[in-house]
Amino acid sequence: MPVAEKLRGSSVERPILPRLPRPVRLTGYALVLAFGLLYALPFVLQVVTSFKTDPDAASRPLSLIPSPWTPGAYHQLFGAAGGDGVPFSRWLGNSTLVAVLVTAGRVLFNSMAGYALARLRFRGRGMLTALVIGVMAVPPVVLLIPKFLVLNTFGIFDTYAAMVFPLLVDAAGIFIMKQFFESVPREVEEAARIDGAGIVRIFWSVVLPMARPALITLTILSFQGSWNEFTHFLVSTQSSEFETLTTGLARVVSGGLGKGTQYPLKLTAALLSTIPVAVLFFCFQRYFVRGANSGSVKE
Amino acid sequence: MTADVIERPPKRRAPRSPEPGTRNLRRGEGLWGWLFVSPMVTVLGLFLLLPILMAAWVSLLDWDGQSNPFTADARFVGLDNYRNLLTEDGLDRTLFATSLRNNLYYVLLTVPLQTALALTLAIVVNQRLLRGRGLLRTTFFFPSVTSSIAVSTVFLFLFQGSGAINRMLSWIGVQGPNWFADSRGVLRVLLSGLGLVDSVAPGAAAPGEGFMGLAWSEWLAGPSVAMSTLIVLAVWTTSGTFMLIFLAALQDIPRELEEAAALDGVNRRQMLFHVILPALRPVLFLVLTLGLISTWQVFDQVYVMGQGEPGNTTLTPAFLSYTSGFEDADYGQGAAIAFILLAIVLVLTAFQRWALRERGPRTEVRRAGR
Numbered sequence: 001m002p003v004a005e006k007l008r009g010s011s012v013e014r015p016i017l018p019r020l021p022r023p024v025r026l027t028g029y030a031l032v033l034a035f036g037l038l039y040a041l042p043f044v045l046q047v048v049t050s051f052k053t054d055p056d057a058a059s060r061p062l063s064l065i066p067s068p069w070t071p072g073a074y075h076q077l078f079g080a081a082g083g084d085g086v087p088f089s090r091w092l093g094n095s096t097l098v099a100v101l102v103t104a105g106r107v108l109f110n111s112m113a114g115y116a117l118a119r120l121r122f123r124g125r126g127m128l129t130a131l132v133i134g135v136m137a138v139p140p141v142v143l144l145i146p147k148f149l150v151l152n153t154f155g156i157f158d159t160y161a162a163m164v165f166p167l168l169v170d171a172a173g174i175f176i177m178k179q180f181f182e183s184v185p186r187e188v189e190e191a192a193r194i195d196g197a198g199i200v201r202i203f204w205s206v207v208l209p210m211a212r213p214a215l216i217t218l219t220i221l222s223f224q225g226s227w228n229e230f231t232h233f234l235v236s237t238q239s240s241e242f243e244t245l246t247t248g249l250a251r252v253v254s255g256g257l258g259k260g261t262q263y264p265l266k267l268t269a270a271l272l273s274t275i276p277v278a279v280l281f282f283c284f285q286r287y288f289v290r291g292a293n294s295g296s297v298k299e
Numbered sequence: 300m301t302a303d304v305i306e307r308p309p310k311r312r313a314p315r316s317p318e319p320g321t322r323n324l325r326r327g328e329g330l331w332g333w334l335f336v337s338p339m340v341t342v343l344g345l346f347l348l349l350p351i352l353m354a355a356w357v358s359l360l361d362w363d364g365q366s367n368p369f370t371a372d373a374r375f376v377g378l379d380n381y382r383n384l385l386t387e388d389g390l391d392r393t394l395f396a397t398s399l400r401n402n403l404y405y406v407l408l409t410v411p412l413q414t415a416l417a418l419t420l421a422i423v424v425n426q427r428l429l430r431g432r433g434l435l436r437t438t439f440f441f442p443s444v445t446s447s448i449a450v451s452t453v454f455l456f457l458f459q460g461s462g463a464i465n466r467m468l469s470w471i472g473v474q475g476p477n478w479f480a481d482s483r484g485v486l487r488v489l490l491s492g493l494g495l496v497d498s499v500a501p502g503a504a505a506p507g508e509g510f511m512g513l514a515w516s517e518w519l520a521g522p523s524v525a526m527s528t529l530i531v532l533a534v535w536t537t538s539g540t541f542m543l544i545f546l547a548a549l550q551d552i553p554r555e556l557e558e559a560a561a562l563d564g565v566n567r568r569q570m571l572f573h574v575i576l577p578a579l580r581p582v583l584f585l586v587l588t589l590g591l592i593s594t595w596q597v598f599d600q601v602y603v604m605g606q607g608e609p610g611n612t613t614l615t616p617a618f619l620s621y622t623s624g625f626e627d628a629d630y631g632q633g634a635a636i637a638f639i640l641l642a643i644v645l646v647l648t649a650f651q652r653w654a655l656r657e658r659g660p661r662t663e664v665r666r667a668g669r
Binding site for chain 1: 327328329330331332333335336338339340342343345346347349350351353354357420423428429434435437438439440441442443444445446447448449450451452453454455456457459461462463466467535539540543544547554557558561566567570592595596598599602603604606617620621624625630633634637638640641644645648
């Protein structure tokens with residue numbers, strides 16, 4: 001439910017201005033519906049086309065009923081042959097592996113760093129905070145060649161390590177956690193400290209459990225971010241065995257522009273790669289909303 | 300060791316005066332503080348700061364990526380890479396100018412459109428009497444959370460020559476272009492449609508006429524038809540996120556303010572222009588600058604939908620930097636382009652942070668942190 005309604009407690013509010021006349025309202029609804037279709041229709045067409053045959057998809061791109069109906073694209077993607085240079089199962093495996101590792105790493109390391117920057121007093125804290133804020137301004141696409149240089153120099157180019165390590169911490173996530181920990185009343189920690197708890201204990205058993213909403217936000221954003229990540233995998237790997245859903249799909253789609261179209265196959269691969277994030281989105285939408293608004297953090 | 304540190308502070312604190320105890324606590328905090336941030340320092344240091352420094356060095360080299368860039372195998376060329384891009388006549392500069400032109404049009408069209416659309420959607424979804432607004436909000440936001448590669452694939456399908464978009468256009472009697480193969484500038488197409496320009500063929504680049512090795516007619520041609528599809532995609536995918544930022548701001552407007560205005564007898568137009576929009580000013584600025592910063596970085600969509608083609612009209616600095624390095628094995632040039640792009644983005648970011656600070660960062664941070 002919308003945030004405002006929760007905050008105000010009552011969802012039944014009278015409009016401030018008088019209602020518009022009926023014809024205007026109906027036109028408004030029609031317009032809004034058209035807008036909604038504009039946003040939903042591409043996905044609907046994607047789902048429908050994934051069940052079409054190639055000729056059907058090419059000749060009737062707008063029809064909402066596949067004829068004939070065929071799960072061929074799905075068979076092809078999960079088939080033993082790996083389907084026409086589309087080793088979908090491998091992409092899926094790689095994406096899952098990397099996303100899980102990156103998410104776990106980010107949740108742990110971002111909260112540790114966020115806690116230290118918010119609460120622990122140590123020399124260099126101000127400098128590090130400034131560094132994190134500064135780093136947030138560096139656009140990822142600027143780092144394409146630089147990242148490759150470093151990974152190559154370290155000798156880990158084209159490995160899982162190269163895919164995972166650089167993503168294990170992200171500045172935006174640190175910021176979310178830092179802001180959360182700053183909102184925790186100090187008395188809670190003081191009380192635990194008087195009871196004899198040390199810093200690690202306070203962090204792990206007292207503060208972190210309180211951070212559940214922030215941690216869920218962080219988990220979801222990290223998973224979404226690493227699942228949808230493209231540029232980093234593009235410059236950290238070159239072998240097909242490390243292809244993820246994004247790099248694999250991008251290669252097939254951009255390379256196949258002039259050749260046979262095979263849109264049902266490509267759209268099915270795109271659809272399947274969208275589903276995990278879509279499921280997360282529909283279950284935890286308010287955390288995505290929070291993420292969208294925290295993306296605008298500037299200090 | 301862990302146990303040691305955990306046990307110490309309270310023991311000492313009890314018998315003595317609080318001062319040494321506090322100092323001791325702080326010393327422990329100093330150690331733990333650095334331990335807690337060590338993963339962050341390692342990752343950001345090794346994969347963010349170090350790359351930037353290395354790339355700064357490489358941008359001064361003529362290096363093909365094969366040898367070690369820190370030995371004599373890579374020729375030091377000073378600022379030549381930058382000179383080739385900015386001042387010296389040649390293919391490099393023309394390509395770079397073309398990429399700047401393309402990206403500039405992309406920014407000029409995407410930012411106002413996505414901001415206006417996001418604001419409209421937010422105002423619509425914020426209507427208290429609208430039925431199904433939760434569902435609408437979800438629908439508008441969904442494209443924002445999906446992978447850029449996946450939605451680009453969908454758009455490739457929709458905009459093919461005989462695809463869904465052109466079918467729809469044919470219903471209203473318009474013959475759609477072959478979107479991804481059409482390098483004609485949109486402005487030129489429009490002007491020639493109105494009979495103001497002779498032909499849609501690009502004018503030959505007369506030497507000396509133009510800027511950065513690109514003829515004025517090229518600078519002024521507008522985004523190509525192919526680039527327009529990328530603009531549509533960008534507007535479609537980003538408007539949802541910005542809608543949410545606007546929505547949060549709209550819900551922060553005190554209801555009393557609107558009620559007072561209503562008592563004064565304002566109509567809807569006046570309410571929008573004299574009450575709501577002024578209240579949204581800082582957020583409007585935030586969204587505009589966020590858009591400016593992100594549109595200069597367009598890469599994924601270019602990779603999938605255009606790869607610079609047709610006729611280099613979907614080439615952007617980010618993509619040119621990538622191909623200079625990874626395809627033409629001219630990493631020095633690629634790194635130099637990356638640095639120029641970084642400069643553009645940092646200037647915009649600095650401008651944004653400065654301006655938001657001036658206009659009251661307090662409210663901004665509070666709102667954003669929610």
